[in-house]
Amino acid sequence: MSEQPSDRRRFRRIAFDARTTIAQNGWNWPVQLVDLSLKGLLVQRPDDWQGNRAEAFYVDIRLDPQAHIKMQVKLAHDEHGQLGFECEHIDLESISHLRRLIELNLGDEEELERELGALLQV
Numbered sequence: 001m002s003e004q005p006s007d008r009r010r011f012r013r014i015a016f017d018a019r020t021t022i023a024q025n026g027w028n029w030p031v032q033l034v035d036l037s038l039k040g041l042l043v044q045r046p047d048d049w050q051g052n053r054a055e056a057f058y059v060d061i062r063l064d065p066q067a068h069i070k071m072q073v074k075l076a077h078d079e080h081g082q083l084g085f086e087c088e089h090i091d092l093e094s095i096s097h098l099r100r101l102i103e104l105n106l107g108d109e110e111e112l113e114r115e116l117g118a119l120l121q122v
Contacts, residue, residue: 014105019062
């Protein structure tokens, strides 16, 4: 039985625009954030992209001068001019900001709780 993309996606993506930077080994790329979820993010690939898929990346999403979402991610896919990253580590403060952001955008606390439950099962 083949798995459909909709079967695999358990985390609703929300379109969001915030100042976002991807970093790896001294390189820093300002990127255009397309969307994010509890499990990762999608960005436009920068013209000068030279990321190494085999190593971890670090993301900083600036919500305001004091609030940031910071996570360690791995590159999941690079296609159609976009980079998809999967979260490998996120600190407690960042997950709190991300949870609140998703909660505000979903408008459905039960759906958020389902997604959080799925995240813990991954």
